[in-house]
Amino acid sequence: MTVLVVGSGGREHALARAINADPAVTTVHVAPGNPGTATFATNHAIDPLDGDAVAALAVELGADLVVVGPEAPLVAGVADAVRAAGIACFGPSREAAQLEGSKAFAKQVMDEAGVPTAASRVCRTPDEAAAALDEFAAPHVVKDDGLAAGKGVVLTLEREVALAHAAGCDQVVIEEFLDGPEVSLFVITDGTTALAMQPAQDFKRVGDGDLGPNTGGMGAYSPLPWAPDDIADQVLNTVALPTLQRMAERGTPFAGLLYCGLALTSKGLRVIEFNARFGDPETQVLLALLDSPLGQVLHAAATGRLAEIGDLRWRDGAAVGVVVAAEGYPDKPTNGASIVLPEDTDRAWTIHAGTAVADQTLVAAGGRVLTVVGRGDSLAGARAAAYAHLERIEFPSGFHRRDIAAVAAEQESNR
Numbered sequence: 001m002t003v004l005v006v007g008s009g010g011r012e013h014a015l016a017r018a019i020n021a022d023p024a025v026t027t028v029h030v031a032p033g034n035p036g037t038a039t040f041a042t043n044h045a046i047d048p049l050d051g052d053a054v055a056a057l058a059v060e061l062g063a064d065l066v067v068v069g070p071e072a073p074l075v076a077g078v079a080d081a082v083r084a085a086g087i088a089c090f091g092p093s094r095e096a097a098q099l100e101g102s103k104a105f106a107k108q109v110m111d112e113a114g115v116p117t118a119a120s121r122v123c124r125t126p127d128e129a130a131a132a133l134d135e136f137a138a139p140h141v142v143k144d145d146g147l148a149a150g151k152g153v154v155l156t157l158e159r160e161v162a163l164a165h166a167a168g169c170d171q172v173v174i175e176e177f178l179d180g181p182e183v184s185l186f187v188i189t190d191g192t193t194a195l196a197m198q199p200a201q202d203f204k205r206v207g208d209g210d211l212g213p214n215t216g217g218m219g220a221y222s223p224l225p226w227a228p229d230d231i232a233d234q235v236l237n238t239v240a241l242p243t244l245q246r247m248a249e250r251g252t253p254f255a256g257l258l259y260c261g262l263a264l265t266s267k268g269l270r271v272i273e274f275n276a277r278f279g280d281p282e283t284q285v286l287l288a289l290l291d292s293p294l295g296q297v298l299h300a301a302a303t304g305r306l307a308e309i310g311d312l313r314w315r316d317g318a319a320v321g322v323v324v325a326a327e328g329y330p331d332k333p334t335n336g337a338s339i340v341l342p343e344d345t346d347r348a349w350t351i352h353a354g355t356a357v358a359d360q361t362l363v364a365a366g367g368r369v370l371t372v373v374g375r376g377d378s379l380a381g382a383r384a385a386a387y388a389h390l391e392r393i394e395f396p397s398g399f400h401r402r403d404i405a406a407v408a409a410e411q412e413s414n415r
Ligand code: AMP
Pocket: 118, 141, 143, 150, 153, 155, 175, 176, 177, 178, 179, 182, 204, 214, 261, 272, 273
């Protein structure tokens, strides 16, 4: 099987790497890819947002499967263009990707499907925003309705800050604050059958101890020793399956990866957000543990045959991913610093996100530059493997969080 992965970030490197390890996959191509994917796949310098270009490339390569990684191409209809060219594509249609593309749309579908989520109001004017802020007590949660690359949500105790964010967006969703730990639960679906991956947790804030601004994600780990054992089933039954059924009834079936971002609140499980794609950096750790052949699983999902796959299989043990970001991230990352990487091993390896090659040297070329993934028998072991590998990376101006999975590793050892 020949597979084309669309995108250039850490998620796409991790996806392409796991697909390449599937014995049924002969060749992996990535468009546009990054220096990490270039080590085992062929990169193609095309615009991932251009559906016609992606479809033409897939035809030219004789691809059996196209996997669209990021949200922007999905919302732009790239999966539709690939399917129109007669090629199986893992990724929702433009219309179904609105579950991520519009928070107001996602809230509407959750309401219709009876899925538990924060109470919310959609606001277009300053008066509507002010009224919604009165309705829900602080902390205030104000979300830009559209795609904002992880920067659309403002959480604040200050009413003025909340109003200012609302004023800067065309339309916002203002909602009730959800307490409790967050869980990322990914569901692979062909629109009818749904397979839950293991739960993972992401670290959204830039600094140790969850301080500082929100980012795209600074690290992740799986499994979660503190989460209920039946969390995947709970999410399938109360969130994913009702949502998929409602999307099908609306005439916009969702096939691809339904990312359920959840809060385990004192009142029970609530959806914080849906995404229409694999999460980054959770994917880097989940794929370190997945034992099922990823190419075959995604091909089955893309061709309506997911029921034939059975449950996903997982390795024992744990994985921890630590993001290395460029100085100044998330506000103004500085690019161009050179990076020297140690050899990957079976216990720890580097996934590229924002890197480039300049004058035959690897350099930083993005906010989140790398994710170091460690695997071990326990979270403590996986953490040790990831951080030991990270110490051997030469990238002095880069920075990372030191506390990824630290609390969970403690909890695990106390069980
Ligand atoms: P989102 O882009 O919707 O995932 O929001 C980014 C982050 O903001 C989430 O991962 C949460 O940490 C936080 N967040 C979003 N919505 C809420 C909410 N209703 N209550 C508390 N925190 C939230």
